[in-house]
């Protein structure tokens with residue numbers, strides 16, 4: 066291993082060890098590890114082709130990958146050899162790993178789920194491709210100025226990226242705009258502008274390196290390079306315009322994770338990804354199988370939310386306009402090939418494009434959408450209010466549903482809500498189309514890699530089989546009463562807390578006592594996720610401590626992490642409030658040893674890998690009925706944190722699996738919340754009824770945490786609207802937090818509950834989820850390499 070690294074340092078990096086930077090060493094190590102991935106990768110591609118296997122294609126506008134080197138070292142089981150080789154070279158492994166930028170090609174849950182799914186598909190030897198966009202700039206960097214979020218462009222590609230292979234032979238022309246002509250009865254689309262989509266492949270290695278699938282990311286290139294005439298005429302910028310225009314398509318990720326932008330560029334990005342993917346899928350299929358009627362047997366496509374929903378019309382266009390199939394044949398083949406996952410019920414997140422914009426950017430697709438809509442109206446006998454084109458809006462959810470053979474929600478509760486709300490009418494018309502596939506997360510990255518201390522204890526207690534088969538964690542049940550085991554579990558958690566505490570002190574100047582409760586809420590900032598409820602509880606607790614400073618308080622460190630979409634000012638005012646409250650409370654001589662608040666900026670995948678293993682308490686406090694599933698909740702549970710949460714999303718299933726006695730439940734259920742929300746004046750009534758909440762709001766209004774005026778809008782909305790029922794759930798939440806205090810004070814009992822949470826988290830592996838998709842949706846089988 067050492068020699069291989071030195072080989073790449075010299076021959077790939079062109080550096081002598083004495084001149085090498087951390088970057089050079091990291092590249093040398095990365096190429097050394099990459100060499101070990103290429104074999105299983107080429108083998109997998111060959112095996113799938115030779116065995117005529119059915120392939121899965123995962124289309125997603127987001128892949129929140131994070132760093133790759135550490136994950137590859139774990140999946141190829143290169144530890145401890147890599148550690149020894151780096152020591153021999155006088156290098157610190159963590160320094161090398163931390164030098165890699167995150168591939169932040171996603172916003173949050175949806176993007177990270179896609180990354181976990183790719184790793185599980187490889188770990189299960191399921192032939193698959195992930196298709197996405199190679200954004201030059203991923204999710205923005207977050208920093209705080211005066212406690213307020215400031216965004217700066219993320220720039221992961223400002224240095225060579227060792228994990229991608231440019232595939233110039235996989236380039237496709239993507240058309241936009243223009244008009245549609247009819248030539249001998251067939252529609253011919255004459256695009257007004259076009260770009261090239263070029264493939265960049267990254268191998269995704271599975272557990273134990275038996276198999277690797279491809280993540281194929283499309284980068285945009287101009288069809289015409291430089292306009293030489295203009296250049297020679299001295300109009301240099303104009304000459305470069307074609308290039309600039311084209312690259313805009315894959316320039317930057319839209320940072321919204323709940324509100325559709327409605328922007329033309331976003332629609333063009335969605336079509337760019339989808340058309341390139343479908344052209345590539347068809348080319349591979351036709352090269353191997355020739356007969357289009359076999360398409361659904363050999364190809365299963367999953368649409369990650371509505372963002373690639375234009376895939377329905379695009380596949381029909383390719384089958385009709387390029388292959389001459391009649392509409393109904395084309396539609397039938399497309400529907401039997403496509404599947405759609407819904408990830409949100411929030412109305413503002415459901416994509417609707419104006420018929421004007423769709424007709425202008427994609428004139429042929431607008432025609433096909435109307436054909437699909439008309440055919441569905443006729444064949445389904447649906448009521449008038451159901452349809453894809455409603456007024457001057459194209460509803461992408463309805464399009465995805467109507468063009469899919471299976472539609473799934475991402476948790477049991479969410480799937481029921483999808484049937485009862487957003488797709489109630491379509492569900493009645495197609496009662497067997499909606500199925501549930503509860504989310505999962507990969508235990509390789511989120512346990513074996515992120516938490517080596519706990520991993521060692523697990524391996525020594527139940528063997529290493531859990532990494533491939535997470536249900537084997539149930540073997541811990543037998544040890545949950547064993548003091549020695551619990552002491553080692555406690556020690557592993559405490560070591561992670563000490564490491565985090567050092568980081569918080571160095572980075573933020575926050576003193577986090579490793580024996581305090583590490584109470585963590587990390588996720589995108591959004592009102593429905595109720596970070597506001599959490600900080601209001603902190604203020605009420607602070608006030609209570611002041612009232613009775615000598616009471617037996619359990620020390621607590623509240624840790625927040627999360628970005629707000631740049632245009633989401635209300636979420637930004639919650640960030641501002643949290644930072645202002647932290648500044649006051651952390652320096653309060655009366656309470657500082659009992660309560661500290663930390664909000665490290667720029668929460669991302671790598672920070673999650675440091676925070677989650679150090680957590681005692683996982684905050685999953687969304688308004689019931691709003692969080693489709695959550696996946697952070699699963700990561701915390703398998704790392705031994707206890708959950709305080711509502712009956713929302715996958716919290717429901719986590720509580721069922723770990724046992725209600727090992728879960729701190731509070732709050733209204735989804736049905737109760739719907740009723741409460743409709744109750745006029747529910748906010749004011751609830752606040753008036755809660756002394757603690759009233760005082761908390763009062764302290765903010767009095768300016769105890771800095772300039773009150775920056776919170777007026779927030780205060781006003783909470784008193785008079787409170788759409789996510791912060792007030793209605795406040796007292797229940799406060800009471801549950803006091804129960805947490807009491808439980809944590811009994812260390813052995815807390816550790817036992819933590820052990821049971823780990824032991825019963827096997828269900829939440831993304832391997833179980835992917836097996837569900839393979840069985841119920843894709844009808845795909847694993848392939849054994851030759």
Ligand SMILES: CCc1ccc([C@H](C)CC(=O)N[C@@H]2O[C@H](CO)[C@@H](O)[C@H](O)[C@H]2O)cc1
Nearest residue numbers: 174175322323324325408414692693694695
């Ligand atoms: C068009 C703008 C936009 C972009 C992204 C999204 C995503 C669907 C938002 C998202 O990430 N949803 C989350 O998906 C996770 C994976 O299924 C779930 O666990 C979370 O509950 C859900 O909020 C909506 C709208």
